[in-house]
Amino acid sequence: MEHILIFIENNPLTILFIITLILLLIVIIMFFNVMGLKKQLKQYRKLAYSSKGDSVEEILNNVNEKIKLLELTNKELGNKVSKIEKEIISFPQKHKIIRYNAFGNTGSDQSFSFVLLDGKKDGVVLSTIYGREESRTYAKPIKQGESDYHLSEEEKKVVDLALNKK
Secondary structure (H helix, E strand, O other), X not given: OHHHHHHHHHOHHHHHHHHHHHHHHHHHHHHHHHHHHHHHHHHHHHHHEOOOOXXXXXXXXXXXXXXXXXXXXXXXXXXXXXXXHHHHOOOOOEEEEEEEOOOOOOOXXXXXXXXXXXXXXXXXXXXXXXXXXXXXXEEEEEEOOEOOOOOOHHHHHHHHHHHOOO
């Protein structure tokens, strides 16, 4: 320890020079640290605040509120879709018409059979038989693709066409 003290007493300029270099090195290191911190602070502010000046917490709260609103809207839409799916089965979905000549002496295909069915294969078949002197119209209910009434060949054909329609 005594040697160090003697060295310091005999070389004050050298010691001062070494301390000055160390201080200069510390100042340079601090300068680069400050510059790096400024860059990081700038990036943080860019990330932490929106263009409106909102903080990250405010932005996340807004996003959370919007998510809750979207979840409610999604649930409402799901309920509406379920209701529509239940109702749509009873809407007319299948239809077909065929024209034919019921009597050989009438000329062209003036008679027809028309079927209208829903998703449960329920509906009606309408037939009009055209003759020179008179015309007749018949309506026969259809349940699950079948009728309790006797169906003519044309009526059976039109029901089958509607059921197998793609």
